[in-house]
Amino acid sequence: MAEQNSAVLPRGAVREEFNNAIEKFRALLGGENVLVNADQLAPYNKVMMSVENAAHAASAALTATTVEQVQGVVRICNEHKIPIWTISTGRNFGYGSAAPIQRGQVILDLKKMNKIIKIDAEMCYALVEPGVTYGQLYDHITENKLPLMLSFSAPSAIAGPLGNTMDRGVGYTPYGEHFMMQCGMEVVLASGDIYRTGMGGVKGSNTWQIFKWGYGPTLDGMFTQANYGITTKMGFWLMPKPPVFKPFEVIFDNEEDIVEIVEILRPLRISGTIPNSVVIANVLWEAGSAHLRRSQYITEPGHTPDPILKKMQHDTGMGAWNLYAALYGTQEQVDADWKIVVDAFNKLGKGRIVTQKEAGDTQPFKYRAELMSGVPNLQEFGLYNWRGGGGSMWFAPVSEARGSECEKQARLAKRILHKYGLDYVAEFIVGPRDMHHVIDVLFDRTDAEETKRADACFNELLDEFEKEGYAVYRVNTRFQQRVAQSYGSVKRDVEHAIKRALDPNNILAPGRSGIDLDTYKKA
Amino acid sequence: MSDFLSGKVTKRMLFATVLPFALVTASIQAMADGQWGSGKNLYDKLCGLCHAPNVGVGPVIAGRGLPEAYIKSVVRNGLNAMPAFSASYIDDKSIGQVTEYLSSLPTPATQP
Ligand SMILES: Cc1cc2nc3c(=O)[nH]c(=O)nc-3n(C[C@H](O)[C@H](O)[C@H](O)COP(=O)(O)OP(=O)(O)OC[C@H]3O[C@@H](n4cnc5c(N)ncnc54)[C@H](O)[C@@H]3O)c2cc1C
Numbered sequence: 001m002a003e004q005n006s007a008v009l010p011r012g013a014v015r016e017e018f019n020n021a022i023e024k025f026r027a028l029l030g031g032e033n034v035l036v037n038a039d040q041l042a043p044y045n046k047v048m049m050s051v052e053n054a055a056h057a058a059s060a061a062l063t064a065t066t067v068e069q070v071q072g073v074v075r076i077c078n079e080h081k082i083p084i085w086t087i088s089t090g091r092n093f094g095y096g097s098a099a100p101i102q103r104g105q106v107i108l109d110l111k112k113m114n115k116i117i118k119i120d121a122e123m124c125y126a127l128v129e130p131g132v133t134y135g136q137l138y139d140h141i142t143e144n145k146l147p148l149m150l151s152f153s154a155p156s157a158i159a160g161p162l163g164n165t166m167d168r169g170v171g172y173t174p175y176g177e178h179f180m181m182q183c184g185m186e187v188v189l190a191s192g193d194i195y196r197t198g199m200g201g202v203k204g205s206n207t208w209q210i211f212k213w214g215y216g217p218t219l220d221g222m223f224t225q226a227n228y229g230i231t232t233k234m235g236f237w238l239m240p241k242p243p244v245f246k247p248f249e250v251i252f253d254n255e256e257d258i259v260e261i262v263e264i265l266r267p268l269r270i271s272g273t274i275p276n277s278v279v280i281a282n283v284l285w286e287a288g289s290a291h292l293r294r295s296q297y298i299t300e301p302g303h304t305p306d307p308i309l310k311k312m313q314h315d316t317g318m319g320a321w322n323l324y325a326a327l328y329g330t331q332e333q334v335d336a337d338w339k340i341v342v343d344a345f346n347k348l349g350k351g352r353i354v355t356q357k358e359a360g361d362t363q364p365f366k367y368r369a370e371l372m373s374g375v376p377n378l379q380e381f382g383l384y385n386w387r388g389g390g391g392s393m394w395f396a397p398v399s400e401a402r403g404s405e406c407e408k409q410a411r412l413a414k415r416i417l418h419k420y421g422l423d424y425v426a427e428f429i430v431g432p433r434d435m436h437h438v439i440d441v442l443f444d445r446t447d448a449e450e451t452k453r454a455d456a457c458f459n460e461l462l463d464e465f466e467k468e469g470y471a472v473y474r475v476n477t478r479f480q481q482r483v484a485q486s487y488g489s490v491k492r493d494v495e496h497a498i499k500r501a502l503d504p505n506n507i508l509a510p511g512r513s514g515i516d517l518d519t520y521k522k523a
Numbered sequence: 524m525s526d527f528l529s530g531k532v533t534k535r536m537l538f539a540t541v542l543p544f545a546l547v548t549a550s551i552q553a554m555a556d557g558q559w560g561s562g563k564n565l566y567d568k569l570c571g572l573c574h575a576p577n578v579g580v581g582p583v584i585a586g587r588g589l590p591e592a593y594i595k596s597v598v599r600n601g602l603n604a605m606p607a608f609s610a611s612y613i614d615d616k617s618i619g620q621v622t623e624y625l626s627s628l629p630t631p632a633t634q635p
Contacts, residue, residue, distance in 0.1 A: 035610075043599050046607035063611045093606060111611040131611075135568055157572050158606075291579055378572040381580045384604030392604075446603070 006036040008059040010083050010104040011518070018059065021080035025062055028072040035061040044090070044098045044107050048392040048445065049478045050455035056099035056477065058085070061107040067232045071192045073108060074230070077507040078190065084108045085509050086230050088130035088163030091155050094392040094440065095167060096477035101511040108230065117233065118209075121146045125183060125209040127235045130162045135376050137161070148238040149374040151175040156376035162234045167474060168224050170430050172371040174239060174328060176277025177430060181237045184208040185220055187229035190503035195229065209235035225474065226495075227509035228502050239374075242328040246338065247369035249359065250351040251319035255282075257350060258321055258410060259403030262428070262435070264348055265323070266401045269432030273337050276372055278325040281364075281427040282410075283309050285440070286318045288383035288425065289364040295388075301450075302421035323351070324365075326372040383425065389444025391454055393478075395461050397470045399428070399435045409437050409470065416464055417441070420457035421450075436473055462486070477511075484514025496520050557616040562624025565617050573605075576631055581605060585628035594622050 009018055025034045035041060036059075044061055045053050062084075064070050077084055085105040090098030100107060114131035119140065126137065134150055135157040141148050150156075151171035153164050165178045175181045185197045198214040199207045212218065223229050252261060261280055268274045281289075284304070297308050313320065327334045327341070345351045359365035367379035384390060395413070399405050406428055414424035417439075425442055428435040441461075443454035455478075462482060465471065471486040484492060495515050499506070506517040559565035566585075573581035581604075584594075595618045601607035 039599065040610070043601070043607040043609035043612075046601035061609070090609070090612070091606065097606070098609070109609065109611050111609070139568075158569060376572075378580060379578070381573055381604055385580070388603065390601075390603035390605075 006038070006041065006059050008057045008104050010059050010106065011102060013059075013080075013082065013104065017080055018082070021076055021082050022060060024076045024079075025060070025073065028076065029062060029064060029069055033063045033065075035063075044100075044109075047097050047099050048094055048390055049096065049476050050391065050393065050443065050445075050451050050458060051478050053099075055103055056096070056101070057103050058100050058107045059104045061109050063109045063112050065112045067186070067188065067194065070108070070110075070188045070230055070232055071194070074188060074190060074192050074507070077106075078505050081505055081507065082106055083507055083510050086110065088166065088231075089133055089158065089160035090163070091159040092163065092167060093155060094394045094476060095474065099477065101477040101480060101509065105509070110230075110232070113232065116140055119144075119146060119148070119238070120209070121148060123210060124148060124238045124240055125235055126161075126238055127184070127209055127233060128161060129233060130231065131160065132162065133158060133160045138374070138376050147241045149173060149175075149241045150238065150376075151178065151181070151374060152371070152376065154371060154380040155378060156371065157378055161236055162231060165234060165236065166224050166231060169474075170277060170436060172277050172279060172324075172368075172429075173326075173374060174275040174277075175237065178236070179221070179224055182220060182234060183210065183212050183237055184233075184235035185223060185231050186233035187223055187231050189229050190505065190508050194232075197223075209237075222498070225513050227512035227515055228498060230508065239328075241374075242330075244331050244334045245326060245328055245373050246334050247324070247326040247356055247365075247372050248341075249354040249365055249368070250323040250325075250345055251317070251354065252321040252323070252351050253313065253319055255320045255410070256407070258428075259407050260348055260350065261321055261323055262401055262403040262406045264344055265325075266432065268341065268344060269401070273340050274325045275328060276326050277430045278323060279368065279427050279429050280435075281322045281324070282424065283313055283318055283320050283322075284386065284423050284425040285383065285427050286322050286364055287312055287316075288386040289367065289380050290316070290318070291363065291382055292316070292386065293388075294386050294423075303418040303423050319352075322364075324368040324372065326369070383440055383442065386425070387423070387442045387444060389446045389450070391441075391443035391445035391451060393441045393454070393458055393476050394474070395439040395441050395458060396472045396474055397437050397465050398473050399437045399470070401431050401433055401435045406435055406437065408468075409465070412464060412468065413437070413439055413461065416460050417457060420453045420460070422454060422457055480512065481514040481516075492520070557620050558614040559617040559620070562617070562620035562622070565613065565621045566624055569613070570621060583631045585625050586630035588626050589622065591619055591622040594618060594625075 041058055044058050047056050083105045085100035086108045087098050088110050110130035112131055113129040115129045116132055117127040119126045134152040151173040153159050153169045165182050168179045170176050184200050187195045189195055197220045198212050199205045327337045367377050370377050399409050417424045426439040428437050430436045444450045466486050475483045499515050499517055510516040574584045576583050598608050
């Protein structure tokens with residue numbers, strides 16, 4: 001039995017009560033699946049946010065392998081009022097990683113529940129457990145020569161579809177809006193009941209992964225970015241692997257070009273001519289993923305001045321904006337769509353088109369093409385070499401896919417980041433009607449002063465964007481409570497009413513998206 | 524054990540390599556024990572995606588004789604951009620296997 005020496009306790013917990021709960025977890029899961037030693041908990045505490053690790057330290061971590069065990073964990077948590085923070089593959093980098101939102105929460109780690117329950121190559125769907133990674137799915141699909149293609153977040157090889165979808169993450173293929181492609185969930189509720197969404201409640205149904213809506217209220221969305229249940233199975237649709245895949249890049253030299261890029265892109269996206277979740281990456285995003293380091297260009301602290309960005313463009317051929325998209329289908333379809341795309345950019349008279357043939361194996365084209373065709377890699381971690389120091393928080397406001405709006409957001413973000421001596425490292429992604437304006441607030445987390453600045457910067461980004469009517473689609477655990485406020489008080493009241501009904505003891509991830517029965521309204 | 528670990532690819536990979544009989548048995552034994560099947564599999568599917576010399580995201584780790592304790596410490600705690608991995612993701616046995624595999628690889632031409 002592991003020695004119990006966790007120095008951390010859940011909020012408001014009494015040591016003896018906590019110890020009793022730990023003993024029950026051991027009886028349920030076996031001692032080796034109840035982690036309380038500092039060295040066992042350290043991996044769950046590696047965060048990239050602008051706050052000390054201690055603020056997000058867990059009191060224990062549990063690894064479960066069956067749905068029955070998850071039910072058992074929930075029962076014990078109710079008995080002892082122990083809050084748990086569930087992770088699936090736990091790779092939520094820049095959004096809180098594997099750490100709990102509040103100090104002292106017990107992590108429920110579902111990585112060991114890693115069965116690919118089913119892949120139906122005819123109906124093109126998968127049903128998986130939480131611990132399944134995209135890398136594992138890729139191997140399974142490749143090994144079995146299934147005519148299917150995955151869509152995943154950039155940390156593809158190591159992240160997983162269930163966790164990513166629970167945080168409403170995105171990918172780069174035509175199936176890149178992952179929650180849109182989700183079909184059927186199994187959720188363990190705080191009561192211990194097992195709830196299946198959609199057609200999943202119908203005895204003998206074979207359409208759980210086929211038809212999303214089922215009958216009556218459709219509640220799947222309610223379990224994402226939320227704390228109303230623990231998802232133990234999830235279905236999602238897979239794209240048939242197209243006979244022809246044609247990735248391309250269009251390079252634009254000037255920052256102002258973003259207006260025209262978005263304007264030209266929108267009709268192509270809405271009509272489905274360009275079917276995938278495209279990326280428009282700025283020069284610094286491009287630089288990071290192509291192995292450039294800030295120290296190669298400048299040693300002074302602070303933001304990187306525009307003339308240096310221009311020099312980088314000049315040296316490397318990178319654009320101020322770099323659009324990555326792809327066409328999928330038969331040769332005839334791709335040829336027809338390619339003509340439309342090329343004509344559109346030719347008409348604009350701007351933008352250098354680069355095809356796979358021209359790019360060869362160069363980065364970042366190579367990894368972008370892989371992401372758009374469902375081949376895992378970890379190339380984008382190169383972003384962290386730009387500044388170094390391991391600090392990263394995604395600031396990801398939603399923008400209309402309208403040129404003037406994207407430009408307005410870009411200018412606003414850049415101004416605020418520069419005020420705090422940080423760089424504007426950004427991409428616009430997804431579409432067709434919206435753009436997730438994803439900005440990597442990169443900072444040196446080993447430098448206390450810079451970390452403090454990054455924290456203030458993130459707050460100001462949230463405040464200033466809110467004044468303009470903008471809000472983020474997702475945020476790291478340090479700022480979830482703050483962002484919940486942007487979305488209005490009625491929404492929060494409803495969310496807490498649901499929480500009271502489903503989880504009256506507030507045991508499931510209190511604080512997630514600002515939903516916490518213990519603190520709401522008391523503040 | 525997950526589907527892909529017990530999958531054909533891993534087995535083919537192990538059997539395709541010409542190894543003395545004792546080593547083959549040892550590898551099969553390790554495959555049964557370690558979560559990732561073999562050090563090579565773990566390196567190819569995870570570590571190498573950042574650390575392989577031709578990738579260049581993280582420093583080269585192959586052929587440098589890095590001690591197991593050091594590798595384990597970085598894997599468990601992370602380091603700057605390097606994420607931390609819990610034992611549920613990479614078990615101790617697999618860390619041992621990957622350490623051995625890394626030292627069996629050629630020394631990189633230029634040290635990082
Ligand atoms: C370089 C880089 C690039 C990135 N690019 C992208 C990108 O392209 N797209 C993108 O979306 N993200 C991106 N990310 C962010 C993140 O790493 C991914 O979204 C990743 O997929 C999330 O981790 P995961 O899949 O392991 O999910 P997890 O960490 O397992 O889960 C995410 C969250 O969902 C909730 N959750 C998980 N499991 C359950 C469950 N069973 N029941 C209830 N709630 C649950 C928890 O709150 C958890 O924190 C990037 C990160 C980095 C460092």
